[in-house]
Amino acid sequence: MTEIIIVKSQEEAGEIYARCTADLIRRKPDCVLGLATGSSPLAAYKALADLVHKEGIDVSQVRGFALDEYAGLDPAHPQSYRSTIDRTVVEPLGLDPAKVRVPNGNLDTIKDAGRVYDQAIEDAGGVDLQILGIGTDGHIGFNEPGSSLASGTRIKTLTEQTRIDNARFFDNDMDQVPTHCITQGIGTILKARQLVLLAFGAGKAEAVAESVEGGISSFCPASALQMHPHATVIVDEAAASRLRNRDYYKWAYANKPDWQSI
Ligand code: GLP
Numbered sequence: 001m002t003e004i005i006i007v008k009s010q011e012e013a014g015e016i017y018a019r020c021t022a023d024l025i026r027r028k029p030d031c032v033l034g035l036a037t038g039s040s041p042l043a044a045y046k047a048l049a050d051l052v053h054k055e056g057i058d059v060s061q062v063r064g065f066a067l068d069e070y071a072g073l074d075p076a077h078p079q080s081y082r083s084t085i086d087r088t089v090v091e092p093l094g095l096d097p098a099k100v101r102v103p104n105g106n107l108d109t110i111k112d113a114g115r116v117y118d119q120a121i122e123d124a125g126g127v128d129l130q131i132l133g134i135g136t137d138g139h140i141g142f143n144e145p146g147s148s149l150a151s152g153t154r155i156k157t158l159t160e161q162t163r164i165d166n167a168r169f170f171d172n173d174m175d176q177v178p179t180h181c182i183t184q185g186i187g188t189i190l191k192a193r194q195l196v197l198l199a200f201g202a203g204k205a206e207a208v209a210e211s212v213e214g215g216i217s218s219f220c221p222a223s224a225l226q227m228h229p230h231a232t233v234i235v236d237e238a239a240a241s242r243l244r245n246r247d248y249y250k251w252a253y254a255n256k257p258d259w260q261s262i
Contacts, residue, residue: 005253009043033128035100070105070180085102110182126192130195134197139221142183149224151187198235208243
C-alpha cells in the first residue's frame, strides 16, 4: 500500500524528501528528478538545497522533468512553470538548467509537444523520483478529475476550481489565468520509479482521504497512486484529519523497523 507519513510541519516533510533525494543523487549522480510546482514542495526544495550545499553533493549531472506548464504563457512570464521551476529548484540547488525540462506550452507546437515530452522522459531512462502536490479536487500535475488513468502528456482544459485556486499567482485576476495547460498524464506519472506526494492544510484533507482511502477513480486522479508499487504520501495533521486509518499510519511509521525498507 501507499506509505502514509504524518508529520508536524512542512519542514519535517521537507527533511524526509531531502534525505531520500540526496541518497538517490549519491547513488546515481545523473538521476532523473520529477519536479512539481505549487506551494507544497517549497519546503522540500529548500531542505534539499540546504543539504546539497552543506554536504557538498555534486548535482552537476542531475536531470529533471517538470510535470506541467500553462498553454500559451510566455516561458519568461514570472508565473510560467518554466520560471517557477528555475526560481524554486534549478537556481537554489545549482542544477544545470539545460538538463531540466518543462513541457513546451508554445501554441505553435503544442499539438506534438506531449508526445515529444514523453519520448524525452523515456530517452532519459525514466523518472527516478517524482515529487507531487495535490489540488483541492484531487488533481496531480494538471490532470483534472476525469483524466484517463492511462494518459500520457497532453493538453488539458483547467477546471474553474483550479483557475480560482491559481488566480493568486495572477493578481487575483481571473482574466489573466490561463484556461489550458500541457501536463504529464497519470500514466506518465505512474511510470516514475518512486512517487512522493506532499499535502498540507485542512483544505487538502478531503482530497487526501479520497486519494488514499477511497476507490481508484479518474474522478480523483491522485487515487492512481494506489496502483503504484512505491508511493509515499507525506501530510501534516490538518491534511490527515479526514483519514480513517490515521492512528495506524502513525503507529506504523513510528515503529518502522530498519528491515522494513520500501
Ligand atoms: C497546481 C499544480 C499542481 C499542484 C497544485 C497544488 O495545480 N499544477 O502540480 O500540485 O497546483 O498547489 P499547491 O501545492 O500550491 O496547493
